[in-house]
Amino acid sequence: MTFISYAQNFEDIRLWRALKQFENGFYIDVGANDPTHDSVTKAFYDRGWTGINVEPMQTYYDALCQQRPNDTTLQCVASDSADDLTLYGIPGTGLSTVDPATGQERTALGMDVHRQTVKARTLTSICEQHAQNRPIHFLKIDVEGHEETVLRGMDFATWRPWIILIETPWARDHTWEHLVTDAGYEAVLFDGINTWFLANEHLNLKPAFYIPPCNLDNFQLCQGHALSYPVSDADQQLAAALQRAEHAEAQLRAMQNSRAWKAIQKLKKALVRG
Known part of the structure; x- marks a missing residue:
């Protein structure tokens, strides 16, 4: 079966290469956003995997609940405490953030930023309630400048995602990487958008990250992917029917x-x- 990639930078292909031998796997998606567009987890859900989606934006939360009935979807943000936070929401994008500096920068750029109060939870509390001692095959974090606070709310001694991918800025001037490496993880890749980590006990998966996605991965880009070519109306209708x-x-x-x-x-x- 050809692998259909939905992620913006081939993240799902890299993950599938490392984890395809496991059935009924489990993921945590922090900053899940849209259930299909640029989704790292869509291809896995379609193959019977399930997981936890953490998404504060109402439209995306509703869509995830509707399209991912087997997942657990939480309308909150991950943080280092249960205090309410201000969300700088930017509708229709993946740029919403609870980081005040990032929110103010995007406001200054003229983006359509809406402030609202949102609930926060630690990843530890989320795992305690919903992971149920299952192996966490991968943890994806895309939180637009809020990474360190998310990581400080996770007990990596108890909960050990095999693979962690964290969206990071081009400058890669973050100060939080030690929170992951000190917890027993090795940084194995920067793909231009994400920094990838492997748990020390799963370094046997490292060869999956040696080369970039290629034709040997037997994948196709989903209809409408940013890197795919324009198609005719007939092709679009056929692709939609196939999807x-x-x-x-x-x-x-x-x-x-x-x-x-x-x-x-x-x-x-x-x-x-x-």
Whole structure:
């Protein structure tokens, strides 16, 4: 099955290369944004994976709840405390932030910034409630300048994502990287947008990051991807129909992989034997 990439910088291809041998995997997406456009987790959800989406913007939260019924979606921001924070929301973009300096910069640039109060939670509390001792195969953080505060709210001694990818600025002048490396992670890649870390106990996955995504990964870009070429109306309609079919197939696989489905199948077999 050809891998359809939705992420803006091939992040999902790199992750799939490292993790495709695992079924029913689990992820945490902090700053999940749109469930499809530029999504790092969409391709995984379509293959039966599930996870936790942390997204404060109402429109994206609603879309995630509707399109990702098997995920846990939380309308909040991740932080180092449970104090309410001011969100500098920029509708229709992935540029919303709770970092005051970043919010003020984007206001000064003339962006359509809306301030609102949002709830905050630590990643530790989120994991305690929703991870349920499951292995966390990857943690993605895209929080527009709020990275250090998010990381300070995570107990990496207890919760050990195998792979962490954090969107970082071009200048890479961040001061928080030691919070990850001191917790037993190795920085293995900067891809131009994200810094990638591997847990020391999963350094066997490092070869997956040696080369950039290529044709050997057997992938296609999703319809409408920023790096794809323009297509005709007929091609767009065909691609949309194929996407709907793939989405339906993915939903069926996710349902078949669910505990409820498996329980029903066991009950049917028991009734037949009885």
